[in-house]
Amino acid sequence: MFQAMTASATPAGGGIVSLIVPLVLMVAIFYFLMIRPQNKKQKQRNSMLGQLKKGDKIVTIGGLHGTIAEITDDVVVLRVNDVTKLTFDRNAISSAVARETAE
Template sequence: MSFLNVFLSMPPQAAEGGNPLMSFAPFVLIIIVFYFFMIRPQMKRQKELRKYREALKKGDKVITTGGIYGKVAEVKDQFVTVEIADGVKVKMDKSAIVMDMSDVAANK
């Protein structure tokens, strides 16, 4: 008799009194942990960054995604003009602004 015949002739083992929902409990727990430790904090940071970008005003010191430090010279709906040196102004999208300099001082 081959191994396949032995395997197929075995009666299936039924879960004796086991709740089928309990087999999904670990997956549900993992999803909950991911939500509270990864997804929710990221959404909170994105919301804070969006509020910060909307509240930009002339004279704010900022850091761009490229790591350029500067001061906001002009604010429009979709872009800002950042002065990175005396007389050197760069026009960039608001999404390129990461944080202000007060955040850097607070993190030290």
């Protein structure tokens, strides 16, 4: 009776390959659906932040619209209206809208 139980408890062929193949497929799916697109978006964002210049109209992460009055490596001063200037971290910029032609 003991031998009958051990014979039925063994897996039906494939061995370790049948365990590794689904794991590899899951890792590949996560890479192509999650990691790779996120890296692509991060590269585009870094490129956009690197190309910012004085006069560009931008939107911050908080939704504030303004024009770049001054810019350094890590700080941006935004002109919100004729009088108000606000200082932000460069990483607080969400997107660049357009470049102002007349200053």
